[in-house]
Amino acid sequence: MISVNCGLCTLKPQIKAHLLFPLFSSKNKTLPSSYSVKIVSSMSSYDKELAAAKKAASLAARLCQKVQKALVRSDVQSKSDESPVTVADYGSQAVVSLVLQKEIPSKPFSLVAEEDSADIRLDAAKETRERITKLVCDTLASDESCSVCNLSQEDVLSAIDSGKSEGGSRGRHWVLDPIDGTKGFLRGDQYAIALALLDEGRVVLGVLACPNLPLKSISGSSQKNLHGEVGCLFYAAVGSGTYMQSLDGSSAVKVQVSAIDNTEEASFFESYEAAHSQHDLTNTIARKLGVKAPPVRIDSQAKYGALSRGDGAIYLRFPHKGYQEKIWDHAAGCIVVTEAGGVATDAAGNPLDFSRGRYLDLDTGIIVTNQKLMPQLLKAVKESLEEKSSSL
Ligand SMILES: Nc1ncnc2c1ncn2[C@@H]1O[C@H](COP(=O)(O)OS(=O)(=O)O)[C@@H](OP(=O)(O)O)[C@H]1O
Ligand SMILES: [Mg+2]
Ligand SMILES: [Mg+2]
Numbered sequence: 383m384i385s386v387n388c389g390l391c392t393l394k395p396q397i398k399a400h401l402l403f404p405l406f407s408s409k410n411k412t413l414p415s416s417y418s419v420k421i422v423s424s425m426s427s428y429d430k431e432l433a434a435a436k437k438a439a440s441l442a443a444r445l446c447q448k449v450q451k452a453l454v455r456s457d458v459q460s461k462s463d464e465s466p467v468t469v470a471d472y473g474s475q476a477v478v479s480l481v482l483q484k485e486i487p488s489k490p491f492s493l494v495a496e497e498d499s500a501d502i503r504l505d506a507a508k509e510t511r512e513r514i515t516k517l518v519c520d521t522l523a524s525d526e527s528c529s530v531c532n533l534s535q536e537d538v539l540s541a542i543d544s545g546k547s548e549g550g551s552r553g554r555h556w557v558l559d560p561i562d563g564t565k566g567f568l569r570g571d572q573y574a575i576a577l578a579l580l581d582e583g584r585v586v587l588g589v590l591a592c593p594n595l596p597l598k599s600i601s602g603s604s605q606k607n608l609h610g611e612v613g614c615l616f617y618a619a620v621g622s623g624t625y626m627q628s629l630d631g632s633s634a635v636k637v638q639v640s641a642i643d644n645t646e647e648a649s650f651f652e653s654y655e656a657a658h659s660q661h662d663l664t665n666t667i668a669r670k671l672g673v674k675a676p677p678v679r680i681d682s683q684a685k686y687g688a689l690s691r692g693d694g695a696i697y698l699r700f701p702h703k704g705y706q707e708k709i710w711d712h713a714a715g716c717i718v719v720t721e722a723g724g725v726a727t728d729a730a731g732n733p734l735d736f737s738r739g740r741y742l743d744l745d746t747g748i749i750v751t752n753q754k755l756m757p758q759l760l761k762a763v764k765e766s767l768e769e770k771s772s773s774l
């Protein structure tokens with residue numbers, strides 16, 4: 383049990399009521415009129431969890447933005463698999479864990495998350511530990527419902543380690559990527575805080591905070607020439623649709639995937655990093671479909687968010703041989719897209735199964751599109767994979 387004296391547990395009634403809507407309500411932004419406007423009114427059985435998830439991801443986004451704006455060399459380390467991790471990854475994970483435990487105090491609390499504290503418990507990481515603890519405290523204290531924060535370093539490390547759950551098909555498990563797209567985060571590009579809830583093995587809600595994603599459509603843009611006001615919060619609960627609001631606070635708009643049924647007009651998203659997805663294979667698939675537009679390469683599950691509001695019609699992800707996908711890289715994105723009317727499957731058309739622990743067990747790759755394009759996409763994927771294997 384983590385003891386936190388930050389006031390999150392003693393919310394005033396007006397702040398509790400506020401939770402379903404913007405957290406940082408200083409300015410109410412207007413969302414682009416291209417998205418159909420419908421204020422959230424339906425109540426689902428996961429309302430309390432969704433409100434907590436939105437609050438947790440939004441606060442974590444605030445921490446990440448602060449770090450990204452003033453990143454210093456000592457904020458970044460390498461993990462044992464050579465992938466980068468920053469004080470913001472750790473801080474974001476701690477903030478989300480602490481907020482969820484305070485907002486949803488029921489037991490047991492189970493979190494499947496990417497990071498753990500082993501490396502930052504080492505003697506050499508003393509300054510990093512201090513920096514993370516201060517970031518977490520400052521972030522929690524910046525929330526209007528929480529004026530005091532007395533967290534110790536051990537509280538923060540324990541909060542990070544609460545993410546060691548194995549998940550599975552029984553009970554409820556939160557699934558968190560505290561920064562998805564850490565490489566994008568380091569470049570100053572796209573990243574996402576991705577949080578989902580599994581209930582009996584099924585993703586029942588998901589929240590994607592995308593601090594650098596423009597509120598307006600990025601259709602026809604590339605990651606390096608995005609313009610306009612940024613900071614999107616996408617959220618979805620099973621059976622209730624997908625909504626987007628500004629991270630700074632705005633009324634929510636309902637979003638829908640693209641209605642395109644002609645593959646020639648479709649554009650597709652893929653990983654920015656060539657090491658994360660086979661760009662040559664996706665090029666073959668796109669050619670078969672007659673796609674004319676160049677691929678839109680952006681980091682992180684911001685791709686799922688952009689797809690959910692119809693900025694593009696297809697997301698293709700084909701990791702190189704031997705890579706095993708983790709559930710936190712797709713759980714939130716998947717429900718955000720499916721509740722917006724999309725479909726996400728593996729390369730053989732099987733639904734993604736998040737009930738098997740920390741990893742996804744899937745055939746070759748992940749493909750996401752709308753219902754109309756899926757049959758053609760599956761055909762093109764099948765043919766491209768067959769050609770690739772016969773050429774080896
Ligand atoms: N080799 C390899 N193949 C496939 N995927 C990998 C690989 N290595 C890492 N990862 C995971 O990719 C996550 C980043 O997401 P994206 O690939 O969508 O973004 S990016 O464009 O590549 O930055 C990234 O998530 P984060 O670690 O949270 O950044 C990883 O989980
Ligand atoms: Mg990730
Ligand atoms: Mg991550």
Ligand SMILES: [Mg+2]
Binds near residue numbers: 465466496564
């Ligand atoms: Mg990582």
